[in-house]
Amino acid sequence: MDPFRVPFNRLKPVFEKHREEYESAALEVLRSGSYVLGEQVDAFEGEFAAFAGTEHCVSMNSGLDALRLAFQALGIGPGDEVVVPANTYIASALGVSLNGARPVFAEPDAWFTLDPGATRRAVSEKTKAILPVHLYGQSCDMDLLCRLAEEAGLSVVEDCAQSHGALFGGRMTGSFGEAGCFSFYPTKNCGAFGDGGAVTTNDADLAERLRRLRHYGMDSHGCHLAAGWNSRLDEIQAAFLRVRLRHLGENLAARREIAERYLSGIRNPSIELPAVREGANHTWHLFVVRCPARDALKGWLSGRGIETKVHYPVPPHATPVYRELGIGPGDLPVTERMASEILSLPLFEGMTPEQTDRVIEALNDFFG
Ligand SMILES: Cc1ncc(COP(=O)(O)O)c(C=O)c1O
Secondary structure, three states, rough: OOOOOOOOOOOHHHHHHOOOHHHHHHHHHHOOOOOEEEEHHHHHHHHHHEEEEOOOEEEOOOOHHHHHHHHOOOOOOOOOOEEEEOOHHHHHHHHHHHOOOEEEEEEEEEOOOOOOOHHHHOOOOOOEEEEEEHHHHHOHHHHHHHHEHHHHHHHHEEOOOOOOEEEOEEEEEOOOOOEEEEEEEOOOOOOOOOOOOOEEEEOOHHHHHHHHHOOEOOOOOOOOOOOEEEEOEHHHHHHHHHHHHHHHHHHHHHHHHHHHHHHHHHHOOOOOOOOOOOEEEEOOOOEEEOOOOOOHOOOOHOOOEOOEEEOOOHHHHHHHHHHHHHOOOOOHHHHHHHHHHEEEEEEOOOOHHHHHHHHHHHHHOOOO
C-alpha cells in the first residue's frame, strides 16, 4: 500500500492489536459445541447491560433488527407515527416503516442530531414515539427530548448504532428511553467481525417480548406467542464482542486524540468543524465537516491520496423507498443543505499523527 495514502478506515489493526484474545475467544466457541444462544451471548448481554447502565440487554443479529423489533415489541404499527431525524441512515426509518408505521421526518440541530423544536412541530395525535439518533457518536439533547416525550405521552426509542459509550449529562446513551438500539456492524466503535445488534432496556416485560421476537416469538415453554423472527446473535460474534467491549475505552481514547488534533489543526474559513455539545462526550464514530464546495473538497483530498466518505448523500425521504410520503425538494431544507455539504474525514484506531497531519495540511491548502 502507498505509505502516503490515508484510508478512510482500517479494521485489520483492530484484530491485530488483540489478536490472541480474539483467536482464543474463537477457539473457545468452536470447541464448546454451542453456537447459538449459549453462554457467550448470556455473558455478553450481561456485560453490555452493565456498560450501558440498563437492567437488560437483548442481543440480535443487526442494528436494523434491534430497531424493528423494539418498535414491534412496543406495539407500534399501522396508523402510528414516529418522529425520526431526517438526516439519518435509512435503517433508522426502516425500523419504523417495516412495522407498517409512518416515519415523520424532522430537521436536525447544529450538532447533526434531532432538533427538539422540530420534533415538537412534527408530533401529531398519531405519534406514538420519537427516535433520537445519536448520530456520528454524539448524544442528542436528551433533556429536552425526554421532557417533550413525557409531556406528550410518547415512547423514546434511541438509535445508538453510532454512539457506544457516548454520554449525555454523565448518563450513557441507550439508557434514557424505553429501548436503546445498538449495531455491532464491524465499522462501529464497538463492532463485531460480522453483523450484530442489541436492545438495552430497563423494562423487564419489554426485554422478555424482545427475547421472544428474536426467536420466532417463542416463550420458554416452546409456545409461539407472537409472529417473531430469527434474529439471534451468534456465539462467536458474542465472544468477539466481549473482547471488543473490554477494549472499547482504548478505541474511544484513540479516536478522541485524532479528533482533537483535527479540531486544533484545521484552519480553513471554507470548512466548518463539527460542534461538540456541552455536557456530552463525543465518541467520534465519524468526524464530519461541512463545506459548501464539498464535492470539490472531496476530489482535492482524493488527489492527495486521502479517502473520505459522505454520511449520507441522500436523506431517507429523498430515496424511492419513501416516495409515497410525498416529501419534495425544499420540504426539509436544513437536511437537504447538510447532505450537500457534509464530508466524513478518515478517523480510525491506529491512524498515525503523520496521517492526521497530512489530512489537516491538505484541508488547510484547499481554496473552495
Ligand atoms: C444510525 C444507524 N442506525 C441503524 C443502523 C443499522 O445497523 P446495522 O447495519 O447493524 O443493521 C446503522 C448502521 O449503519 C446506523 O448507522
